Every structure is written in structure tokens, then in C-alpha cells.
Amino acid sequence: MLFKRILNVGFALIMISAVLLGCSPAAEEPGEIEEIQEVVIGVYEPMTGAQAAGGVQTMQGVDLAYAQKDEVLGVPVRMVLVDNRGDKAESATAMTRLIEQENAIAVVGSYGSSNSMAGGEVSEAAGVPVMGCSPTNPLVTEGKEYYFRACFIDPFQGRVMAKYATEQGIEKVAIIQNISQDYSVGLAAFFKQSWIDLTGSEEGIVSETSYQDGDQDFTAQLSDIGDAQAIFAPGYYGDAALLMKQAREMGFTGLFMGTDAWEAPELVDIAGDAAEGAVFSSHYSAEAATTPASAPFVEAFQAEYGEAPSAMAALGYDAYMLVIDAIERAGSFDRDDIRDAMAATENFEGVTGYITINETGDAVKDAVVLEVRDGAFKYLSTVSP
Amino acid sequence: MTFDSFFQNLANGISLGSLYALIAIGYTMVYGILRLINFAHGDLVMLGSYFAFYGVSMFFLPWWAAFIFAVGVTAGVGVVMEKVAYRPLREFPRINLFTAAVAVSFLLENLAIVIFGGRPKAFSRPPFMDKMLNIGSITFVSYTPIIIAVSLVLFVGLILIINHTKAGTAMRALSKDIETTGLMGVNTNKTIMFAFLLGSCLAAVGGILWAIKFPQINPLMGVMPGLKAFVAAVLGGIGNVGGAMIGGLLLGIVEIMLVAFFPSLSGYRDAFSFAILILLLLFRPTGIMGEVQPEKV
Incomplete structure (x- = not known):
């Protein structure tokens, strides 16, 4: 019996220490940049489930952006994608995994406002900056210090x-x-x-x-x-x-x-x-390009996937590039520095338009109206805020 | 609500209810014999629709051949499931069997995500199922009467099998007492396999008809119909095939009518179906057609 009890106490200690270790902050000091082998940018998106098409389209854009820009401040970027299945509980789990296991310094995502709101609670508590690609509900960034987005709101x-x-x-x-x-x-x-x-x-x-x-x-x-x-x-x-x-x-x-x-x-x-x-x-139509970055993006996307980019893909591309831009302007891999740089984003030349992050953490941008014609999405008009 | 829209809703309710009923029968047959709630049954519905989808889009079969192919393969999966996951556990406490059923359900769902992909697929209807029909001012699509007719034919066929064939008699005997029936010289394994075969066939037909009615299929599409059909089976009195049909039809009609009469409550449809279940169980614990059975010790 005594042996068993000692064993139990031992296990409890191991578990507690594992939890403590897992929670320890991983912020790197700016002076240590030379020693860093890689930085992790996390992505959480619905890759399966009822919202999978949104996540898959977004990832086309994120993957393309990653292929074009896989290092920042001279350090290679490792992108980690976690499937949140379009589910609120899974989104919180995905965000936890990106932060605690993968040590992501910043996160991109997610398609679906409810997913982003669930993930946002976790990132906010951990102090990890997140760039939303297409969650449009105002509550995604409301009252959040660390959540931003590349799109307009509802x-x-x-x-x-x-x-x-x-x-x-x-x-x-x-x-x-x-x-x-x-x-x-x-x-x-x-x-x-x-x-x-x-x-x-x-x-x-x-x-x-x-x-x-x-x-x-x-x-x-x-x-x-x-x-x-x-x-x-x-x-x-x-x-x-x-x-x-x-x-x-x-x-x-x-x-x-x-x-x-x-x-x-x-x-x-x-x-x-x-x-x-x-x-x-x-958010966007390939037929109505808005910035100098739009045309090369459409071309590269066509070459890679053989189709015109969707709004979700374009926003995925912009969201990843916004994170890279923020890290470069921050000049550090510290999560708080990146957050401050993200909040100060001004006139970023995105493929979906010029992006300025306002005081609520949202981008103020034009919307396009599309129509289904002959089984394809055709551009009708642009509406400014 | 006008007279016409009442009938419009009734037609919608009956076609939805027939699907619940088809799926509910599988639950109730297995429960009647093994006292097992086969939670993987809803996933057989999903497999049925996927096999039909691939039969048409990958093997270029005509729709009728694809449907027969899908029913056959799904029945095969059902039989294998019984043989591999349930038969070895039959002697153990019931909770083991139950846990295995939940495990099989998750296994099938996640396999489907890996193999078929997580993105929903569009299921194309055979052309004759896609025709608009008008009777008076009621509009419906030709699949509505077809679903009701197919279900009716299958119900009658199933009742005939259960009541007038040797295998059916054996199934009924097994539901009274497995061991004694075995001692009387009935091949227990074969009979249970036959029950799974029948249940899986009906689940596959239910899945194909479901995909025709709601032409979007995804790996988790079987979960909700499975749960609803389970509710229908309990409503009707679990273990009772006639009860499953009545429970299914009732659930389908009530769901549609609730939303039709109280549009503002439409977001709470599922809450209502499950509330009905709780109420009914409070007042009639054995369901509509269920009989009080002495607990077997």
C-alpha cells in the first residue's frame, strides 16, 4: 500500500511539473535573435466539417504567401496548421495547442466568427497576437487587445x-x-x-x-x-x-x-x-483589383492552383503577410512587440486593398457585391464604407 | 395557416418522417435482439450515401446500379461491424458492447473524413427525381412521393420477412431469449448477422434517399439523422418495428409542423424533438407501441 501511495504522489508531481512547464512563457529576448533557429507562425482553420470549403480556400492563400515569404528577420518561419473543424470547442483547443505546444509567436485565422471568438479567448489570455483573415462579426476583436483582422466587419x-x-x-x-x-x-x-x-x-x-x-x-x-x-x-x-x-x-x-x-x-x-x-x-473579386499587389498575386495564384483566387484565399494571403509585416516592423519576436506593430498597421498594401488597422483592431475596406451567373461568381459593384 | 400550406407542410413532414422511420428500424431491430443501441447506425446512413455518390461519379454506374452497389457495400460494412466489433463482446457486460458501438461510430466518421475528405460533396439526383409537381396549389418535387413509396414498400417487405419467414421467426425468438433460442437449434450468429444485414440495408436506402432530399453529403451527416432516428425508435417503443415506423413519421411531422406553426421558434427545433421525447418517456416509459417487459436477470 505504501508503495502505491508513493507512486501516486510521484505521478502527481510529474503531472504538475508537466503542466507548469507547458505554461511557461516562451517570449524570446530581442538580443537572442541570432540564436533562434526558427519561428513558428500558427494557423487555425476549419479543414474538415461543414465550413471546410472556407478553410481550404483560405489555406490556398496562406500557403502561397508562405511559399513566397518563408523567413522573417533572417530567421526561417515554420508554419503550423491546426484543423479546428469549424467547431467552437475545437477552435479553443487548436489555439491552445498552437500556443503551448508549438510556441507560436503569432497566429493567423480563422474562417468563421464563432471559431475565432472561441480561439480569441485563449490567445487573449496567453497574450499572443492573432490576425483574423475573414471572421467578420464585431465581437471577434471587441474588447480584445491581441486580436486583429484583415477584413471589414458585419x-x-x-x-x-x-x-x-x-x-x-x-x-x-x-x-x-x-x-x-x-x-x-x-x-x-x-x-x-x-x-x-x-x-x-x-x-x-x-x-x-x-x-x-x-x-x-x-x-x-x-x-x-x-x-x-x-x-x-x-x-x-x-x-x-x-x-x-x-x-x-x-x-x-x-x-x-x-x-x-x-x-x-x-x-x-x-x-x-x-x-x-x-x-x-x-471582400474581394479578382475582376476588380485594387492595389499594385493585386495583379501579381492573381498571376501567382493562377500559376499555382489554375483558378482565380477567391476572397477567402486573398484574405488568407493578406493575413499572413500582415503578420510578417508586423514582425518586420517590430524588429523582434516578442509577442507584445508584434502586437503593438500589428495595431499600428497603416496603409499596408494588401491584395484585397490598402489595410489600416483602426482602434478596434479592424480593417476598414470596401465590399464587393457578387452575382452567381452561369455557375460562377461575377463582379457587380464595389461599395465603400 | 391556410389549408394549402397545411398540406404542403404535411407532405414535407411525412417524407422527412419516412426517412427517420427507415433509419429507426435498424436501431430497433438490433436493440430488440441484443439490447444494444448501435450508435454506429447513423454512420451507415452516411456510408450509404457516399457509396452511391462514388458509384455514380467514380465508377460511372447508372443511378440504379449505383444505388444497389451502395446498399450492398453498406450491408457488408454492417455485417463486418457486427462480426468484428460486437460478436466477440456479446458475452461481456452490456456496457462493453455499448462502448464498442460508440467507438465504431467515431472510427467510421474519422475514416470517412480521411478517405472521402472533409469538404461537403454535392449529390446529384437522378433526373426523374428532380421534377416539380403541382397538385392544386401544393408544390413538391417528385422525390417526395418516391421517398414515401419506397419506404412503404420496404416497411411491408420487412414486416413480411419478420412474420412469415424462418429467419424472421428466429429473430423474433432471439428477441425473447437468446440463450434458450440457441439451445433450440437456432443458429444465433447467423440470425444476428441477418438482423444487422437488414438494418444496414435500410440504413443505406435511408442514406441514399436522404442525400436525394438534401443533396449535400459530408462525413458527419449521419450523426443528426442517427440521433433523431434513435429518438423515433424510443418514441415508438424500442425493440418494436411497427413502433419505429410510427415514431419516425410522428417525429418528422411534429418537427415540421412545430416550425410551421411557430416560425419564431424555428431555431429550437431539435430542442423540441428532444423535449417531446422526455415528456413521452415520463408518461409512457416504454414508448407508444412498447410493452412492459420484465427485466431479465
Whole structure:
């Protein structure tokens, strides 16, 4: 018995020391730069699961950026990708792993606002700077010292689509939101607010319904839309595609409106003809290049992947380059120095536009409106904030 | 709610319910015999739709051949699953079998992610399943009546097999008492394998029809239908095949109608289905068709 007890105490000690070791801060002193063999930049993205297309597209851009710039301040960069499966709990775990096991000095990601919000809690506590590529919900950076993003935020995106709808002469609109995703709930609210601001009343919103992650049957929500001329469905591409298909099957002939999470080839693959004519807001279109960096990026991307870059890929590219830029301006691998440099980013020449990080940690940028035509996403117009 | 939209919702509810029912039967048959809740059953649904998808897109089979191929391969997986993971554990405490079922479920899901890829795939419908039909002012697509008809045919066929064949009689006997039935000269292993075979076939058909109704397939697509079908099986009285059908239809119709009558609560649909389950179990612990069975010691 005594032996067993000693063994137990021994194990407990080993475990405690392991935890303590794992938590020890790994910030390098600026003077030690010459001795550093490599620095780790972490990436967390949904590579599997319902949001996988977003993560895979983003990684195309991040991989290209890494291939072009795999060292910073003369030290090789090792990029570590962790799959967060588009899940909140997995996102927090992924961020913990990047910080504690991989010792990442900065992190890029993630597609999906809920994922980023879960990861952000971890990075904030550990003091690790993160550059978000495409999470657009305001709460991702709100109250966070260490979370930034390369994209615009949803109050703007909601206004873009509300404005588009009223300009098209639409008077009655139905909103269908995914209640499990902060991204979707936020956008539905911002769209509604902008709609009220623009039309003076909420009478035009004839139906507001919700669904959850994993739902595939939207017939009940769709039977509530009455005589709406348009459906605003700010969910992810997979849900949206099924929703459009079912709406057309139920005889709906109006307009589908969505947001940047619609930009995935799956939208058209799954919805087929039902998606024709659908419009959504996004960050970028290869057809409407904005900075001198845009054209070489599109060329390099074409050469690498044989297709035009999507908005997610372009933002992934920019987010990685913003991290490198911040490290170079900071001149150190200290996480706090990098954070300060990120916060001070001004007129960075990104491929999606000139990026200036404002006081809330967000980029203020133009949005583009895209339309599905002949199974491809075609550029319609650019809207400035 | 108008008269028309009521029927529109009813049609949607019945077609969703038929799918739940098809999947629920697999749960209930296995439970009836082994007292095992086969949590991997939902993943057989997923495999069925993937095999059909690859049958068409990779082997260029015509849709009917791809569907038969998918049902066959899925049934094979079901049988192997029983033989490898469940049969060796049958003599041990029930919790071991249960844990094995959870393990098989995770194994199949993660294998599917590795082999098929994590990105959702678009499932293309055979053309005749994609036609718009109008009856009065009710609009639906031709797959709706097809799903209901296929389910009906399979239900009738299954009832005939269970009640009028030797294997069916053996299955019913096993559900009363495995050991005694074995002593009477019934080949227990073969009969249990047959039950898994039937259940897996129905799961595959359910998966294919599911993919036709919701033409997007991903490696985790079986989880929610699996859980719902499990609820349906318990609602109807687990172990009772007729109960599984009634439970499935009921669950499908109630889910659709709830959202239709209370659109503002539409985000809480799953909460409602599971709340119904809890309520029903409080008042009728054995389900709608279930009988009170003395606990076997």
C-alpha cells in the first residue's frame, strides 16, 4: 500500500511539473535573435466539417504567401496548421495547442466568427497576437487587445446588402438565420437595422426564422416567407445552397441574398440552377483589383492552383503577410512587440486593398457585391464604407 | 395557416418522417435482439450515401446500379461491424458492447473524413427525381412521393420477412431469449448477422434517399439523422418495428409542423424533438407501441 501511495504522489508531481512547464512563457529576448533557429507562425482553420470549403480556400492563400515569404528577420518561419473543424470547442483547443505546444509567436485565422471568438479567448489570455483573415462579426476583436483582422466587419456588410435590396426595388424581404453561428445572427440583426434605417419601418421584413447547425430541412422556414420578393440568408454556403434549392422547389421565384460566407464553389455545386442570379457581398473579386499587389498575386495564384483566387484565399494571403509585416516592423519576436506593430498597421498594401488597422483592431475596406451567373461568381459593384 | 400550406407542410413532414422511420428500424431491430443501441447506425446512413455518390461519379454506374452497389457495400460494412466489433463482446457486460458501438461510430466518421475528405460533396439526383409537381396549389418535387413509396414498400417487405419467414421467426425468438433460442437449434450468429444485414440495408436506402432530399453529403451527416432516428425508435417503443415506423413519421411531422406553426421558434427545433421525447418517456416509459417487459436477470 505504501508503495502505491508513493507512486501516486510521484505521478502527481510529474503531472504538475508537466503542466507548469507547458505554461511557461516562451517570449524570446530581442538580443537572442541570432540564436533562434526558427519561428513558428500558427494557423487555425476549419479543414474538415461543414465550413471546410472556407478553410481550404483560405489555406490556398496562406500557403502561397508562405511559399513566397518563408523567413522573417533572417530567421526561417515554420508554419503550423491546426484543423479546428469549424467547431467552437475545437477552435479553443487548436489555439491552445498552437500556443503551448508549438510556441507560436503569432497566429493567423480563422474562417468563421464563432471559431475565432472561441480561439480569441485563449490567445487573449496567453497574450499572443492573432490576425483574423475573414471572421467578420464585431465581437471577434471587441474588447480584445491581441486580436486583429484583415477584413471589414458585419455592420457594414449588413448595410451593403440592405442597400442593395432597396436599390433593386425590393419591398418585402424574409430573413433566415443560423442561430448557432454568431456570424449569422449578427448579420441578420445588422441587416434588419440597416433596412429599418433605409426604409423607415420594419414592415418590409415579412418573416424572420432560424435554423441550427446541421439542419438540412428548411421547408418549414420557407413556408413562412409569404409574398417576400427576396430572402436574406446570411449562413454558410452549405446551408444556403440547400435552402436555395428547397425554396425553388417550393415555387419561390424571388432573389436570394447572402454574405461573404457564400463564396465557395460548393454553393453552386450543390444548389445548381437554383443559385443562378443570387447576389452576395464579399471582400474581394479578382475582376476588380485594387492595389499594385493585386495583379501579381492573381498571376501567382493562377500559376499555382489554375483558378482565380477567391476572397477567402486573398484574405488568407493578406493575413499572413500582415503578420510578417508586423514582425518586420517590430524588429523582434516578442509577442507584445508584434502586437503593438500589428495595431499600428497603416496603409499596408494588401491584395484585397490598402489595410489600416483602426482602434478596434479592424480593417476598414470596401465590399464587393457578387452575382452567381452561369455557375460562377461575377463582379457587380464595389461599395465603400 | 391556410389549408394549402397545411398540406404542403404535411407532405414535407411525412417524407422527412419516412426517412427517420427507415433509419429507426435498424436501431430497433438490433436493440430488440441484443439490447444494444448501435450508435454506429447513423454512420451507415452516411456510408450509404457516399457509396452511391462514388458509384455514380467514380465508377460511372447508372443511378440504379449505383444505388444497389451502395446498399450492398453498406450491408457488408454492417455485417463486418457486427462480426468484428460486437460478436466477440456479446458475452461481456452490456456496457462493453455499448462502448464498442460508440467507438465504431467515431472510427467510421474519422475514416470517412480521411478517405472521402472533409469538404461537403454535392449529390446529384437522378433526373426523374428532380421534377416539380403541382397538385392544386401544393408544390413538391417528385422525390417526395418516391421517398414515401419506397419506404412503404420496404416497411411491408420487412414486416413480411419478420412474420412469415424462418429467419424472421428466429429473430423474433432471439428477441425473447437468446440463450434458450440457441439451445433450440437456432443458429444465433447467423440470425444476428441477418438482423444487422437488414438494418444496414435500410440504413443505406435511408442514406441514399436522404442525400436525394438534401443533396449535400459530408462525413458527419449521419450523426443528426442517427440521433433523431434513435429518438423515433424510443418514441415508438424500442425493440418494436411497427413502433419505429410510427415514431419516425410522428417525429418528422411534429418537427415540421412545430416550425410551421411557430416560425419564431424555428431555431429550437431539435430542442423540441428532444423535449417531446422526455415528456413521452415520463408518461409512457416504454414508448407508444412498447410493452412492459420484465427485466431479465
